[in-house]
Amino acid sequence: SSGINAEYGGAIQYAQRYLVDGGEPPLKLQETMALLAFQPTTECEKYKRYFSEDRWNELVVEFRRTNYELHHLHTESLLSTVLQSGLSVIKTHQCYSSERSGDCPVCNEPLNALAASLPFSHCTQSRLICRISGDVMNEHNHPLMLPNGHVYGERALTEMMETEGVIVCPRTEEVFWLDQCKKVYVM
Numbered sequence: 001s002s003g004i005n006a007e008y009g010g011a012i013q014y015a016q017r018y019l020v021d022g023g024e025p026p027l028k029l030q031e032t033m034a035l036l037a038f039q040p041t042t043e044c045e046k047y048k049r050y051f052s053e054d055r056w057n058e059l060v061v062e063f064r065r066t067n068y069e070l071h072h073l074h075t076e077s078l079l080s081t082v083l084q085s086g087l088s089v090i091k092t093h094q095c096y097s098s099e100r101s102g103d104c105p106v107c108n109e110p111l112n113a114l115a116a117s118l119p120f121s122h123c124t125q126s127r128l129i130c131r132i133s134g135d136v137m138n139e140h141n142h143p144l145m146l147p148n149g150h151v152y153g154e155r156a157l158t159e160m161m162e163t164e165g166v167i168v169c170p171r172t173e174e175v176f177w178l179d180q181c182k183k184v185y186v187m
Contacts, residue, residue: 008037015029034047035050083111087111087115088118090105090121091106091115091120091121095112099131130143131171132152132153141155142183142184143183144182145183145184146169146174147181148169148174150172157181158178161178165177
Protein backbone atom coordinates (compact mmCIF):
# COMPACT_ATOMS: atom_id res chain seq x y z
CA SER A 1 0.00 0.00 0.00
CA SER A 2 2.85 2.43 0.76
CA GLY A 3 4.32 1.67 -2.71
CA ILE A 4 1.06 2.72 -4.35
CA ASN A 5 0.92 5.91 -2.23
CA ALA A 6 4.51 6.73 -3.22
CA GLU A 7 3.55 6.31 -6.90
CA TYR A 8 0.56 8.64 -6.41
CA GLY A 9 2.79 11.15 -4.61
CA GLY A 10 5.33 10.96 -7.44
CA ALA A 11 2.58 11.51 -10.00
CA ILE A 12 1.30 14.54 -8.12
CA GLN A 13 4.82 16.03 -7.85
CA TYR A 14 5.40 15.40 -11.57
CA ALA A 15 2.10 17.14 -12.46
CA GLN A 16 2.90 20.13 -10.25
CA ARG A 17 6.37 20.48 -11.74
CA TYR A 18 5.70 19.90 -15.45
CA LEU A 19 1.97 20.31 -16.15
CA VAL A 20 1.24 23.51 -14.23
CA ASP A 21 3.15 26.66 -15.14
CA GLY A 22 2.99 28.34 -11.74
CA GLY A 23 -0.66 29.44 -11.90
CA GLU A 24 -3.91 27.68 -11.14
CA PRO A 25 -4.19 24.46 -13.18
CA PRO A 26 -7.16 24.18 -15.57
CA LEU A 27 -10.31 22.55 -14.17
CA LYS A 28 -10.02 19.57 -16.52
CA LEU A 29 -6.46 18.90 -15.29
CA GLN A 30 -7.58 19.26 -11.67
CA GLU A 31 -10.34 16.68 -12.21
CA THR A 32 -7.93 14.34 -13.95
CA MET A 33 -5.34 14.66 -11.17
CA ALA A 34 -8.06 13.98 -8.58
CA LEU A 35 -8.39 10.51 -10.14
CA LEU A 36 -5.22 9.62 -8.25
CA ALA A 37 -7.29 9.71 -5.06
CA PHE A 38 -9.98 7.35 -6.42
CA GLN A 39 -9.99 3.71 -7.43
CA PRO A 40 -11.64 2.40 -10.63
CA THR A 41 -14.42 0.94 -8.46
CA THR A 42 -15.38 4.36 -7.02
CA GLU A 43 -19.07 5.20 -6.67
CA CYS A 44 -18.48 8.95 -6.98
CA GLU A 45 -20.34 9.80 -10.25
CA LYS A 46 -18.10 12.74 -11.11
CA TYR A 47 -15.05 10.47 -11.28
CA LYS A 48 -16.68 7.14 -12.07
CA ARG A 49 -17.19 8.21 -15.71
CA TYR A 50 -13.43 8.68 -16.13
CA PHE A 51 -12.91 4.97 -15.42
CA SER A 52 -15.67 3.72 -17.74
CA GLU A 53 -14.95 1.69 -20.88
CA ASP A 54 -16.52 4.44 -23.01
CA ARG A 55 -13.97 6.92 -21.65
CA TRP A 56 -11.13 4.66 -22.79
CA ASN A 57 -12.65 4.57 -26.28
CA GLU A 58 -12.88 8.37 -26.24
CA LEU A 59 -9.23 8.57 -25.22
CA VAL A 60 -8.22 6.26 -28.09
CA VAL A 61 -10.05 8.46 -30.61
CA GLU A 62 -8.58 11.63 -29.08
CA PHE A 63 -5.07 10.15 -29.06
CA ARG A 64 -5.34 9.17 -32.74
CA ARG A 65 -6.69 12.61 -33.70
CA THR A 66 -3.89 14.37 -31.83
CA ASN A 67 -1.27 12.02 -33.29
CA TYR A 68 -2.54 12.66 -36.84
CA GLU A 69 -2.53 16.40 -36.19
CA LEU A 70 0.92 16.37 -34.61
CA HIS A 71 2.48 14.44 -37.49
CA HIS A 72 0.41 16.17 -40.22
CA LEU A 73 -1.27 12.92 -41.24
CA HIS A 74 -4.67 12.59 -42.91
CA THR A 75 -7.50 10.81 -41.17
CA GLU A 76 -8.89 9.61 -44.51
CA SER A 77 -7.06 7.04 -46.58
CA LEU A 78 -4.88 8.24 -49.43
CA LEU A 79 -6.94 6.13 -51.86
CA SER A 80 -10.13 7.94 -50.83
CA THR A 81 -8.45 11.34 -51.20
CA VAL A 82 -7.08 10.56 -54.67
CA LEU A 83 -10.38 9.03 -55.80
CA GLN A 84 -12.33 12.10 -54.66
CA SER A 85 -9.86 14.39 -56.44
CA GLY A 86 -10.35 12.48 -59.68
CA LEU A 87 -14.14 12.42 -59.35
CA SER A 88 -14.39 16.16 -58.72
CA VAL A 89 -12.47 16.79 -61.96
CA ILE A 90 -15.03 14.94 -64.09
CA LYS A 91 -18.21 15.63 -62.08
CA THR A 92 -20.76 17.70 -64.01
CA HIS A 93 -24.38 18.67 -63.42
CA GLN A 94 -25.42 16.04 -65.97
CA CYS A 95 -24.14 13.34 -63.59
CA TYR A 96 -27.15 14.11 -61.36
CA SER A 97 -29.76 14.62 -64.07
CA SER A 98 -32.09 12.09 -65.68
CA GLU A 99 -29.81 11.88 -68.73
CA ARG A 100 -26.75 10.17 -67.22
CA SER A 101 -24.02 8.71 -69.37
CA GLY A 102 -23.26 5.02 -69.02
CA ASP A 103 -19.56 5.63 -69.68
CA CYS A 104 -19.06 8.29 -67.02
CA PRO A 105 -17.73 6.92 -63.69
CA VAL A 106 -19.51 9.64 -61.69
CA CYS A 107 -22.87 8.85 -63.34
CA ASN A 108 -22.74 5.25 -62.05
CA GLU A 109 -23.15 3.94 -58.52
CA PRO A 110 -21.38 3.71 -56.07
CA LEU A 111 -19.12 6.54 -57.27
CA ASN A 112 -22.15 8.80 -57.82
CA ALA A 113 -22.92 8.66 -54.09
CA LEU A 114 -19.24 9.18 -53.17
CA ALA A 115 -19.04 12.27 -55.40
CA ALA A 116 -22.30 13.80 -54.12
CA SER A 117 -20.59 16.13 -51.62
CA LEU A 118 -17.77 17.11 -54.01
CA PRO A 119 -17.76 20.32 -56.04
CA PHE A 120 -18.62 20.28 -59.74
CA SER A 121 -15.73 20.54 -62.18
CA HIS A 122 -14.80 23.86 -63.71
CA CYS A 123 -14.41 23.18 -67.42
CA THR A 124 -12.49 25.69 -69.49
CA GLN A 125 -12.61 23.46 -72.56
CA SER A 126 -15.65 21.42 -73.47
CA ARG A 127 -16.15 18.34 -75.57
CA LEU A 128 -19.29 17.57 -77.48
CA ILE A 129 -20.60 14.07 -76.84
CA CYS A 130 -23.13 12.41 -79.13
CA ARG A 131 -26.32 11.51 -77.23
CA ILE A 132 -26.86 8.42 -79.38
CA SER A 133 -23.44 6.77 -79.41
CA GLY A 134 -21.64 8.50 -76.53
CA ASP A 135 -18.71 9.21 -78.89
CA VAL A 136 -16.84 12.50 -78.92
CA MET A 137 -17.89 14.77 -81.78
CA ASN A 138 -14.80 16.26 -83.43
CA GLU A 139 -13.12 16.52 -86.84
CA HIS A 140 -13.43 12.72 -87.26
CA ASN A 141 -17.08 12.59 -86.19
CA HIS A 142 -18.61 15.93 -87.17
CA PRO A 143 -21.53 17.26 -85.15
CA LEU A 144 -24.60 17.51 -87.37
CA MET A 145 -27.69 19.52 -86.45
CA LEU A 146 -31.10 18.29 -87.57
CA PRO A 147 -33.66 20.91 -88.66
CA ASN A 148 -35.36 20.58 -85.24
CA GLY A 149 -32.15 21.78 -83.51
CA HIS A 150 -30.95 18.48 -82.03
CA VAL A 151 -27.26 17.73 -82.58
CA TYR A 152 -25.81 14.23 -83.05
CA GLY A 153 -22.56 12.73 -84.31
CA GLU A 154 -22.21 12.08 -88.04
CA ARG A 155 -21.32 8.39 -87.49
CA ALA A 156 -24.40 7.78 -85.32
CA LEU A 157 -26.73 9.46 -87.83
CA THR A 158 -25.24 7.47 -90.70
CA GLU A 159 -25.67 4.21 -88.79
CA MET A 160 -29.31 4.93 -87.92
CA MET A 161 -30.46 5.87 -91.43
CA GLU A 162 -33.49 3.68 -92.18
CA THR A 163 -33.53 4.04 -95.95
CA GLU A 164 -31.19 5.93 -98.23
CA GLY A 165 -30.76 9.35 -96.58
CA VAL A 166 -33.78 9.19 -94.20
CA ILE A 167 -33.12 9.89 -90.50
CA VAL A 168 -35.60 9.67 -87.61
CA CYS A 169 -34.73 11.93 -84.67
CA PRO A 170 -34.48 9.67 -81.58
CA ARG A 171 -35.89 12.36 -79.29
CA THR A 172 -38.81 13.73 -81.29
CA GLU A 173 -39.30 10.94 -83.87
CA GLU A 174 -39.46 13.55 -86.64
CA VAL A 175 -38.27 12.36 -90.05
CA PHE A 176 -35.55 14.26 -91.97
CA TRP A 177 -33.30 13.78 -94.95
CA LEU A 178 -29.56 13.56 -94.34
CA ASP A 179 -28.95 16.47 -96.71
CA GLN A 180 -31.15 18.68 -94.44
CA CYS A 181 -28.58 18.30 -91.64
CA LYS A 182 -26.08 21.10 -91.15
CA LYS A 183 -22.52 20.79 -89.86
CA VAL A 184 -21.99 22.53 -86.57
CA TYR A 185 -18.74 24.44 -86.17
CA VAL A 186 -17.54 25.13 -82.64
CA MET A 187 -14.95 27.81 -81.98
